[in-house]
Amino acid sequence: MTNESAPPDHLDRSLPATAPVRLAIVGAGPVGLTLALFAARLWPAAEVTLFDARPAGHDVSGDPRTLALSLGSVQLLQRLDVWPAEQAQPITRVHVSQAPPTLTGVPIKPELTINALDEGVPQLGAVLRYGQVVAPLQRAWEAECAAAPARCHFRLGTPVSALKPLPDKRVELDAGIAEVFDLVVVAEGGVFADQARKGLTHDYAQTAWVGNVQLDNSAAPGLAFERFTRHGPVALLPLKAEPGDAPTRRRAALVWCVPRDDDPVAPLNDHQRLTVLATLLPEAAGVLREVGPLKSFALGLNAERTLVDGRQVRIGNAAQTLHPVAGQGLNLGLRDAFTLVQTLRDATNLDSALRRVEWSRAPDRWSMIAATDFLARSFTWQLPGLAAARGLGIAALQALPPVKSALARQMMFGRR
Structure with a gap:
């Protein structure tokens, strides 16, 4: 009626x-x-x-400050004719992995790769200041x-x-x-x-250390990394080369998340941070050559x-x-x-x-x-086998292309 x-x-x-x-x-x-x-x-x-x-x-x-924009955001700014394409570094691949120890005795790699070509798009997103x-x-x-x-x-x-x-x-x-x-x-x-x-709040008791790093030029341009470690995620976002950059090196933005109360990064100098960070990154990221000044902020x-x-x-x-x-x-x-x-x-x-x-x-x-x-909460849980479960989840996504593609579309355009 x-x-x-x-x-x-x-x-x-x-x-x-x-x-x-x-x-x-x-x-x-x-x-x-x-x-x-x-x-x-x-x-x-x-x-x-x-x-x-x-x-x-x-x-x-x-x-x-570094911003990572999804493809949907890039398209919105293009629609407004304000997208600075010449200054942006496209993200064409994202490599997600779980740092060891994980999946002990299981012949499965806890790695996931999302490729723009597989999704039929020119890029997954872009990085710029x-x-x-x-x-x-x-x-x-x-x-x-x-x-x-x-x-x-x-x-x-x-x-x-x-x-x-x-x-x-x-x-x-x-x-x-x-x-x-x-x-x-x-x-x-x-x-x-x-x-x-x-109305909804939670302090993760984590700190994000952010800044820029330099790596050798072995990895493909446009490759971003998300690495899950026992302390928290570490992300590398590719940056556009700038005048004066050595051709044998490439720049990336770093987001390094660690516990706030037992912060393993704060007491280290730049050389020590480089050494520790190099042990956390996947081999595909290449050789870490330099870590610039880092700033920290609380996460919640x-x-x-x-x-x-x-x-x-x-x-x-x-x-x-x-x-x-x-x-x-x-x-x-x-x-x-x-x-x-x-x-x-x-x-x-x-x-x-x-x-x-x-x-x-x-x-x-x-x-x-x-x-x-x-x-975010999962990195604070002290549960046996949690890292292995997360690694299995990453491997399962890699083995299920339709599910991986659905995840990629949501990251690019949100849930519609």
Whole structure:
């Protein structure tokens, strides 16, 4: 039965038909800028204001942090004409393995290789610096603001201190002065240690040491490594060669996860770190020649139970901060941004559309949260045979191409 007294959803307007939707985005990182650009280009009814605390005129292009983007994220940035292809290092193969001791007496290698050619795609993803992603996004947004100054606004040097829901469902935003918006999206991320705790949180008591390393040039270009050790995962992400690099060497970004309370990396000097790390990497990675300066940060899960709270939405690291074991945090955020705009662009009832955003993002969000949380916790479990079980799981994926392909597609495009 239908309720004939109630209009269908597409006629149920939560806003006057002629009124623009005032959208505020808090955070001008890659997720916030991507959301702003998609909203400006795909959602004609939106008037978009982007807030960020960083000073106007600050050059973001030199930020050296490393980002790993999935193929789906690359395609989203290509769609916006902001993908810096000449600066990005494509990932064409991923090698996953379990470090010994594992599978003792079993003639099976705990190794898994995912190849872009096998999946019928040119690349599985790409690696580049944070500044190389954010700078073209920011230039594109500044161009949008210049072309449509009545509709697109960039408020740099303007930290947002508070959000307050109003009785009419709108949101009051305090950024020095109070302003009212129909919808506020928080895209500010930050790292686990600095975040206020959300609805679902767990401290993994692990530290990630990150930096760059140099290896000999024996491995194929575009090959990334994920190595599971007894302390935690170690990842190597291929980097684009830079002027002055020796032709006999290649550069890679390192993510080395270890226990926080008994940290085996902190007391070591660079030479000792090189020696220890070389024993952890698979032979296929080649010979490790140099370890650069490393920085550390605490690892944990910090996730909202829902993306949507009234007319406030959280996306990216503001919604879910994950362990880096699968490198999916930023990719989730970009998919959050695109889905939000795709759902709202033709909506005539903002609140109904936001409920659809929540439901449509749930499978992708929760499958990734569950997978990374399980893997991260497994490195803290002291269970006999756990390493062998993990190694058998890796070997089983390699022996089951359809399952391996399904995993690869989810890593590239999320769960659909």
